[in-house]
Amino acid sequence: MTMRPTRDMxxxxxxxxxxxxxxALTWGLPxxxxxxxxxxxxxxxVLAATMLLGAILVVGExxxxxxxxxPPAGGRNYRLVALTFLAFGLYxxxxxxxxxxxxxxxxxxxxxxxxxxxxxxGRWVAVLALAVAASLPVFLIFERWLSIxxxxxxxxxx
Amino acid sequence: xxxxxxxGLGDFLQLKYLVPLLVGTLVGVVxxxxxxxxxxxxxxxxxxxxFGLEPLQGLAAMVGVxxxxxxxxxxxATLIGIPGKPSSISTTFDxxxxxxxxxxxxxxxxGIWSSFFGGLLGGxxxxxxxxxxxxxxxxxxxxxxFALFMFALSMVAGLxxxxxxxxxxxxxxxxxxxxxxxxxxxxxxxxxxxxxxxxGGFPFLPVLIGVFAFAQIMTDIERARSLAVGDAGAGxxxxxxxxxxxxxxxxxxxxFLLLWSTFVGILIGVLPAxxxxxxxxMAYDQAKKLSRHPERFxxxxxxxxxxxxxSNNANVGGSLVTIMAFGIPGDAVTAVMLGAxxxxxxxxxxxxxxxxxxxxxxxxxxxxxxxxxxxxxxxIGARWFLRIVTVPKSMLIPVVLVLxxxxxxxxxxxxxxxxxxxxxxxxxxxxxxxxFPLAPLxxxxxxxxxxxxxxxxxxxxxxxxxxxxxxxxxxLLLALAVGSVVFALWQRRRxxxxxxxxxxxxx
Numbered sequence: 001m002t003m004r005p006t007r008d009m010x011x012x013x014x015x016x017x018x019x020x021x022x023x024a025l026t027w028g029l030p031x032x033x034x035x036x037x038x039x040x041x042x043x044x045x046v047l048a049a050t051m052l053l054g055a056i057l058v059v060g061e062x063x064x065x066x067x068x069x070x071p072p073a074g075g076r077n078y079r080l081v082a083l084t085f086l087a088f089g090l091y092x093x094x095x096x097x098x099x100x101x102x103x104x105x106x107x108x109x110x111x112x113x114x115x116x117x118x119x120x121x122g123r124w125v126a127v128l129a130l131a132v133a134a135s136l137p138v139f140l141i142f143e144r145w146l147s148i149x150x151x152x153x154x155x156x157x158x
Numbered sequence: 159x160x161x162x163x164x165x166g167l168g169d170f171l172q173l174k175y176l177v178p179l180l181v182g183t184l185v186g187v188v189x190x191x192x193x194x195x196x197x198x199x200x201x202x203x204x205x206x207x208x209f210g211l212e213p214l215q216g217l218a219a220m221v222g223v224x225x226x227x228x229x230x231x232x233x234x235a236t237l238i239g240i241p242g243k244p245s246s247i248s249t250t251f252d253x254x255x256x257x258x259x260x261x262x263x264x265x266x267x268x269g270i271w272s273s274f275f276g277g278l279l280g281g282x283x284x285x286x287x288x289x290x291x292x293x294x295x296x297x298x299x300x301x302x303x304f305a306l307f308m309f310a311l312s313m314v315a316g317l318x319x320x321x322x323x324x325x326x327x328x329x330x331x332x333x334x335x336x337x338x339x340x341x342x343x344x345x346x347x348x349x350x351x352x353x354x355x356x357x358g359g360f361p362f363l364p365v366l367i368g369v370f371a372f373a374q375i376m377t378d379i380e381r382a383r384s385l386a387v388g389d390a391g392a393g394x395x396x397x398x399x400x401x402x403x404x405x406x407x408x409x410x411x412x413x414f415l416l417l418w419s420t421f422v423g424i425l426i427g428v429l430p431a432x433x434x435x436x437x438x439x440m441a442y443d444q445a446k447k448l449s450r451h452p453e454r455f456x457x458x459x460x461x462x463x464x465x466x467x468x469s470n471n472a473n474v475g476g477s478l479v480t481i482m483a484f485g486i487p488g489d490a491v492t493a494v495m496l497g498a499x500x501x502x503x504x505x506x507x508x509x510x511x512x513x514x515x516x517x518x519x520x521x522x523x524x525x526x527x528x529x530x531x532x533x534x535x536x537x538i539g540a541r542w543f544l545r546i547v548t549v550p551k552s553m554l555i556p557v558v559l560v561l562x563x564x565x566x567x568x569x570x571x572x573x574x575x576x577x578x579x580x581x582x583x584x585x586x587x588x589x590x591x592x593x594f595p596l597a598p599l600x601x602x603x604x605x606x607x608x609x610x611x612x613x614x615x616x617x618x619x620x621x622x623x624x625x626x627x628x629x630x631x632x633x634l635l636l637a638l639a640v641g642s643v644v645f646a647l648w649q650r651r652r653x654x655x656x657x658x659x660x661x662x663x664x665x
Contacts, residue, residue: 008321011592015327022334022349030346037617039341039348042610046333053327060323076380084379085584088559092576095563108556115379116552126553134557138564146210148568 009061015054023047080115087111099153104135162515163285166523169214178208178215179524182222183531189223190230191543193240195554197227198490199374202367203558205494206565213502214517218524220495221478225277225528227491228471229536232269233543236463237262245470248442252455252462259458263400268460269467270536271402271409272416276468277529279420280427280475284482285522288511291483295508300616301626305635307605307612310486312639313429315598316646325646328594332602333609335360342611355574360582363497364566364575365603368582370490371562373590375555376583382551398540408460415445415461416468423469427476427488441469471529478525481506482518486605493600501569 005013026040026047091107098106109131118124142148152158170176182204189200201223208216231246236253249269256265298306315325338349339359350356409416419441426437445465446455455462477488485507487493499506504514511518566579589599616625627633 007591007593008324011324011327011594014592015330018331018334022337025349029341029348030344032344035344036621037343037614039344039346042613043334043337043348046330046337050327050330050334053323053330056323057321057327060321077382078380081376081380081587084376084555088583089580091559092563092573092580095576096573104560108560111556111559112552115555116550130553130557134560138560142206142210142564142568146207148206148210149571150564150567151573 006061008057012054012057012059012061015050016058017054019047019050019054023051083114084111087114095151097153097155099156099158100150101135101139101158102153102156103151104138105131108134162519163522165516166519166521167527169520170218170523170527174212175215175218175520175524178211178219179222179528180531182219183226183528184222184535186223186226186228187230187532187535187539187543188226190227190243190246191233192549192554193234193243195558196243196374197224198370198494199558200227201491201494202371202565203561205363205367205498206561206568208498209501209568213499213504214520214524216498216502217495217517217521220491220498221521221524222528222531224474224491224495225471225525226532226535228277228474229270229273229467229532230543232273232463232467233266233536233540236265236269245438245473246466248438248466249463251442251466252457252459253466255456255458256460256463257458261400261458263398264405264460265458265463266398266536266540267400267402267405268408268463270533270540271406272419272464272467273471274529274533275409275416276420276423277471277474277532278526279417279468280424280472281522281526281529283424283472284475284478284525288479288482288518288522291479292508292511295484296512298508298631299629300612300619301629301632302635304609304612304616305626305632305639306484307486307609309635309639309642311598311601311605313642314601315595316642322643322646322650324593325595325598328589328596329598329602331589331594332599332604333606335365335603336606336610342607343614355577360578361569361575362500362603363494363569364578365582366490366493366497366600367562367565368579369586369589369596369599371558371586372583373586373596375558376587377590378551379555409464412461412464415448415464418448419445419465419468420472423472424476424479426469427473427478428480429476429488437473438466438470441465475525478521482510482521483508485510485608487601490597490600493604496604 023044026044029038029040031038031040087107087110091103094103094106097103109127112118112127112130118127139150142150170179185204186197186200189195189203190197201220204219204223208219211219227243228245231241231243232249232253235241235246235249236257239250239254239257241247241250253265253269256262256268311329312326315329316322336359338356340346340357341348347357422441422444423437426440442455442462442465445461446452449455449461451459473488477492480486480488481492481496485496485505487496496506504510504517562579563576566575567573569575586596589596617623625632626636
């Protein structure tokens with residue numbers, strides 16, 4: 001009978017893989033004859049502990065052999081999560097090119113539409129008003145009062 | 159001490175300090191009232207606005223957010239039974255039933271005044287003990303600091319709801335993040351994969367913002383049935399008129415309850431990275447156990463509201479003690495404050511009190527003044543804050559994400575920090591989905607560099623490893639670290655024997 005990996009098994013495996021991968025990289029770190037404790041000393045302790053803890057989690061799960069639990073009650077909207085991540089990724093990709101004001105306007109308006117598609121003129125006005133408020137005033141507050149320059153667009157010039 | 163405190167209080171007569179404190183407290187109350195927006199999120203949103211300010215202005219705004227946030231959650235908790243933040247959950251137990259019995263004003267004001275008194279008592283503790291603890295910490299050598307940080311990490315990992323191994327593993331992930339970049343001894347690049355992007359390591363604040371903000375926002379998005387509306391039914395305006403003298407009398411007439419709840423709040427605050435929700439739940443539980451009428455808890459008894467609110471505001475004072483005396487954040491909010499201090503070139507830790515005494519006492523003053531300001535804000539706007547809950551999450555989420563980007567970008571005016579934010583946003587959400595607790599990860603991230611430096615310094619001073627257990631303070635702290643792990647294991651074994659068939663969420 002095949003066993004579905006539990007959440008703790010995956011978590012433990014992640015610790016094992018990350019720990020082992022980085023541990024391997026410590027062999028390439030340079031040493032100095034003048035410094036007895038090299039740059040690999042501390043990471044190796046941490047990574048060894050990581051691998052040990054990962055192994056404890058995996059072995060603990062295998063030893064308990066828990067039966068797979070039923071999926072959590074209530075639907076989870078992973079599609080919307082993925083789309084939000086995508087929108088955020090596009091926003092920060094476009095930020096240097098479009099500049100803070102345009103990119104933020106598009107992002108705030110777009111994400112609102114994605115999360116809650118507007119119905120009716122009033123809602124559209126609210127969406128656009130918030131997009132303007134999150135881009136122009138924020139830009140001005142930071143530039144004028146807080147002396148922090150937010151990105152200007154390489155493509156747009158603003 | 160009193161001269162410095164008086165000077166600190168005097169500074170806040172100037173508008174340049176008073177305005178950030180006032181605005182911070184107001185924003186905190188609003189953020190605290192919004193279900194789904196935690197105080198950590200609120201302080202993250204305020205963070206970029208503090209970069210261009212003087213250190214005391216910025217930290218005053220953050221202290222205001224912290225104090226205001228702890229109090230803001232009680233409005234929705236008492237009036238509509240929806241806690242604005244996790245630490246208000248136990249306020250709903252009695253606050254909401256009291257409101258439903260037709261006493262909304264009494265419920266809200268019992269909460270507000272309890273927050274006020276609990277917070278001020280926490281402030282007395284903060285002022286009285288921080289300097290003293292910092293003096294003790296000044297005697298520490300690298301062995302003691304290493305042991306102290308190990309104790310903090312083991313305790314936080316042990317207190318998480320998930321398995322101990324998972325808590326410790328999350329802490330180890332935090333430590334691993336700090337090993338990326340240049341090593342502190344030989345300045346050799348480590349795990350940078352030959353890229354400039356990783357040469358300086360991961361900046362702390364974008365990692366913190368990414369992990370916390372995305373973990374929460376994405377979890378909200380995935381769970382929400384609808385992001386179109388806030389909490390319906392909260393739009394109505396209710397009358398909160400009540401005799402203030404009577405409410406204050408109700409609280410001060412229970413001095414033992416107030417003091418004990420405050421003590422619990424301070425104690426939980428001093429312990430690293432636990433937070434206000436544990437404080438309020440524990441204080442509520444204690445109040446119920448010590449009450450002559452435990453059966454009245456949950457039906458609208460004032461004791462429940464007093465215990466919950468006094469403890470979660472006192473918790474703020476306790477959290478500030480640990481960060482100011484030892485440089486160890488009491489929770490995620492103080493972790494962000496620690497990051498803000500670093501940006502202004504201020505090193506927290508034992509030397510902070512002596513080297514930055516004006517700033518330290520300025521923080522004390524801000525903390526004390528934030529309470530009457532919170533009281534005034536509540537008096538003016540408590541009934542209106544209920545309307546805030548009707549703001550749809552679909553409007554809040556994009557604004558929060560933009561402010562996260564601004565916060566990361568404004569650190570050093572480069573997009574590199576924004577990339578770090580995005581990377582750790584994905585990492586944070588992934589870790590939450592795998593059931594990793596975030597508190598140990600963040601503590602590992604904050605303490606990682608210090609753990610390495612103190613460990614290496616100790617071994618370079620004397621390679622004798624026994625010194626860690628023969629120096630009394632170091633030995634005590636390491637024993638406490640081991641003790642906290644053993645206690646956590648025992649506690650889990652005990653609870654497992656009670657709950658035999660615990661459901662496990664499969665990946």
